[in-house]
Amino acid sequence: MLIEDVLNEFKRTxxxxxxxxxxxDGFEGGKAVIEYFRGLLLTLKGTSSEAIKxxxxxxxxxxxxxxxxxxxxxxFVGTKSVFAKNAKINYSKKDIANNHGTDDLGQxxxxxxxxxxxxxxxxxxxxxxxxTDEDITRKNIDGKPHLTFTPNTITYAVPEDSELAQQIDRAxxxxxxxxxxxxxxxxxxxAQGGADVNEFTKSADVFxxxxxxxxxxxxAKFTKEETQTFLGxxxxxxxxxxxxxxxxxxxxxxxxxxxxxxxxxxxxMVKQGQLPKNSTQxxxxxxxxxxxxxxxxxxxxKAQRALALRQxxxxxxxxxLRKLQRPLQNMxxxxxxxxxxxxxxxxxxxxxxAIGSFQQTENGLVVTDPEGFVAVDKSxxxxxxxxRLGFSRRNLTAVKKFQK
Numbered sequence: 001m002l003i004e005d006v007l008n009e010f011k012r013t014x015x016x017x018x019x020x021x022x023x024x025d026g027f028e029g030g031k032a033v034i035e036y037f038r039g040l041l042l043t044l045k046g047t048s049s050e051a052i053k054x055x056x057x058x059x060x061x062x063x064x065x066x067x068x069x070x071x072x073x074x075x076f077v078g079t080k081s082v083f084a085k086n087a088k089i090n091y092s093k094k095d096i097a098n099n100h101g102t103d104d105l106g107q108x109x110x111x112x113x114x115x116x117x118x119x120x121x122x123x124x125x126x127x128x129x130x131x132t133d134e135d136i137t138r139k140n141i142d143g144k145p146h147l148t149f150t151p152n153t154i155t156y157a158v159p160e161d162s163e164l165a166q167q168i169d170r171a172x173x174x175x176x177x178x179x180x181x182x183x184x185x186x187x188x189x190x191a192q193g194g195a196d197v198n199e200f201t202k203s204a205d206v207f208x209x210x211x212x213x214x215x216x217x218x219x220a221k222f223t224k225e226e227t228q229t230f231l232g233x234x235x236x237x238x239x240x241x242x243x244x245x246x247x248x249x250x251x252x253x254x255x256x257x258x259x260x261x262x263x264x265x266x267x268x269m270v271k272q273g274q275l276p277k278n279s280t281q282x283x284x285x286x287x288x289x290x291x292x293x294x295x296x297x298x299x300x301x302k303a304q305r306a307l308a309l310r311q312x313x314x315x316x317x318x319x320x321l322r323k324l325q326r327p328l329q330n331m332x333x334x335x336x337x338x339x340x341x342x343x344x345x346x347x348x349x350x351x352x353x354a355i356g357s358f359q360q361t362e363n364g365l366v367v368t369d370p371e372g373f374v375a376v377d378k379s380x381x382x383x384x385x386x387x388r389l390g391f392s393r394r395n396l397t398a399v400k401k402f403q404k
Contacts, residue, residue, distance in 0.1 A: 015374060015382055015383060015384040016383055016384070017383070017384055017385075017386060017388065018033060018036060018338060018342055018375070018383040018384065018385050019033075019335050019338040019339050019342065020263060020266075021033050021383060022244070022248075022331055022334055022335060022338070023252075023259055023262060023263065023331070023335070024259060024263075025249060026244070026245075026246075026247075026248035026249030026250075026251075026252065027241070027244050027245065027246045027247075027248050027249070028249070029249075030241045030244055030334055031241065032377070032381075033237075033338055034234070034237060034238060034241065035051070035052075035377065036052060036375050036377065036383060037234055037237070037341055037345075038051070038052075038234070039051040039052025039375070039377070040052060040054070040345050040375060041222070041227070041230055041231075041234070043213070044220070044221060044222045044230075044345065044348055044349070045221065045222055045227060046221045051377065051378060052375050052376065052377060053193075053194065053212075053375070053376045054212075054213035054349075054373055054374070054375050054376075055178060055193065055194065055210070055211035055212050055213055055373065055374045055376070056176075056211045056212075056213055056353065056370065056371075056373055056374075057211070057370070057371040057372045057373060057374055057384060057386065058128045058130065058176045058178075058211060058370075058371060059128075059151060059152045059153055059154040059357075059370070059371040060127070060128025060129050060130045060151045060152065060175070060176060061128065061129065061151045061152040062079055062105060062108065062109075062129055063079060063080055063126060063127075063128055063129075064077060064078070064079065064109070064112055064116075064126065064127055064128070064129050064175060065077070065078050065079065065080060065082045065083075065124065065125070065126045065181075066078070066112060066116050066121070066124070066125060066126075066127075067121050067122070067123050067124035067125050067181075068121065068122055068123065068124065069089065069124070069186050070124070070183070070184055070185060070186060070189075071185055071186055074091050075091070075113075075117045076089050076090055076091050076113075077090050077096075077109055077112045077113045077116060078090050078099075078109070079100075079105075079109075080126075081099075082186065083186075083187070083189075087186070087187070088100070089186070090109060090113060092113075093110060093113070096109050096110050096113065107132075108129060108132055111132045111133075111172060111173050112129070112173060112175075114172075115172050115173045115203070115205045115206050116173065116175070116206060118201070118203040118205055118206060119200040119201050119202070119203050119206050119208060120200060120201035121199075121200055122199070123180060123181070123182075124180070124181040124186065124189060125177045125179065125180055125181065125195050126177070126178065126179040126181070126191070127175040127176050127177035127178060127179075127195070127208075128151070128175065128176050128178065129151060129173070129174070129175050130149060130151050130156065130174040130175060130176060130207075131149040131151060131168075131171075131173070131174040132172065132173055132174075133171065133172045133173075135149045135150070135151070136148070136149055136168065136169065137149070138160065139157070139365070141157055141356075141358070141365060144159060144160075145159075145160040145161075146158060146159055146160055146165075146356075147160055147165045147168055147169060148358075148365075149168075149174070150360070153359070154357045154358070154359065154368065154370065154371065155357070155358040155359065155360055155365060156355045156356065156357055156358075157355070157356040157357075157358055157365075158354075158355050158356070164354060164355070167207050168207050170204045170205075171204065171205060171206055171207035172205045172206070173205065173206050173207070174206075174207040174208070175206070175207070175208050176208070176209055176210070176211050177195035177197055177208065177209070177210050177211070178193070178194070178195060178210065178211040178374075179191050179192065179193060179194070179195065180192045180193075180194060180195050180196070192380065193374065193376045193380065193382050194210065194211075194212070194376070195210045195211075196210070197209060197210045211374070213349065213352065213373060214352065214354075220348050220349055220350075220351040220352035221348070222348060226344075226348070229344070230341070230344055233337070233340055233341050233344065234341065236337055237334065237337045237338065237341060240330065240333050240334040240337055241334060243330040243333075243334075244327065244330050244331055244334060245327050248327055248331065251324055251327060252324075254320065255316065255317065255320040257290070257313060257317070258317075258320065261286075261289070261290050261293065262286060264289075264293075265285065265286045265289045265290070266388075268289060269285070270388045270389060273389060274389070275388070275389065278332075279328065279329040279332035279333060280329075282332050283321055283325075283328060283329075283332075286321075287317065287318060287321060290314075290317050291314055291317070294310050294311075294313055294314045295314075297310055298310050298311065342385050343387075345373075345385060346369065346372070346373070346385060346387055349373055350369050350370060353370060357369065357370045368390065369387055369390055371386065372384055372385050372386030372387065373385045373386075
């Protein structure tokens with residue numbers, strides 16, 4: 001894929017972790033985080049929130065883009081490569097074989113081509129493929145028979161005697177739609193979060209739904225005591241925001257490496273299964289991480305100008321961190337408090353889902369949390385709420401059959 005295709009796809013699909021917004025957007029990002037949590041509180045109190053819409057992040061793979069191409073009126077399927085400069089758009093079995101081969105990915109897309117056209121979608125949508133019929137297995141979990149499928153790193157399980165299991169068992173394809181594309185041409189389409197699947201035609205061959213958060217259990221609501229606890233933690237977050245400079249984003253801009261490398265550092269820590277416990281450890285660990293990365297770049301360079309540039313960057317970063325020590329410490333205190341509030345949200349929302357989620361271990365299946373959730377505000381800006389030391393770590397370290 002060409003670099004411009006990667007950047008275009010990143011702009012279409014990238015979601016920030018809710019705690020990272022204060023890093024990327026500074027004080028204004030912190031204000032936005034507080035508004036997200038206020039909207040999430042209304043959702044978890046059982047009050048309809050027009051300010052925030054919540055959807056479930058399903059651990060499906062591959063990502064499938066499908067629908068009617070506005071350029072020619074033909075039904076197609078594909079991966080996110082349909083938006084690449086050299087687009088891979090599939091209208092036929094031959095197209096799939098030419099673009100994706102005849103291995104597992106090709107076979108999955110072929111089943112999507114055959115069956116997804118049966119639900120009569122008129123626009124262009126993206127979803128995560130949960131299963132095709134050969135993926136369904138039967139396993140006993142806690143002594144009860146379940147239908148299970150493992151599209152990526154999470155194994156999903158449904159009690160075999162449920163109506164939901166009967167729908168899944170009949171289906172040839174299972175998919176969760178989460179994005180709608182709008183525009184007059186396929187190349188110029190923009191992504192919008194959500195998908196109105198009520199417009200689709202029901203077919204026994206296709207199990208489909210949108211990703212909207214639904215409290216199927218009826219028990220995923222904050223109690224009065226939990227509401228008070230959440231409000232207390234939210235008050236602390238607002239107090240911490242007051243300590244963050246309003247020009248924090250501009251201050252970070254003085255060193256263009258800081259934000260991208262700091263986010264890389266966090267992901268590296270997630271892969272290791274730990275995040276620093278306090279701001280001092282955070283900044284000390286980041287300084288070492290940045291220096292090591294620069295040294296790796298230097299080891300592969302021969303041009304003196306490029307060498308000197310990176311050596312200069314290594315010298316500048318400690319000066320930058322010392323100069324902004326107090327704002328950085330305040331930002332990281334805010335960051336840690338966001339993680340605390342996020343944990344309260346995830347703990348409650350995870351109770352709402354009708355399909356159980358498990359992780360395969362050497363000792364069999366063990367219960368795990370789902371991938372996470374996406375919150376979208378009135379402007380259409382979305383953030384993700386994910387247990388980074390749980391799902392994110394598994395996802396970053398797992399060997400995947402498909403690129404999501």
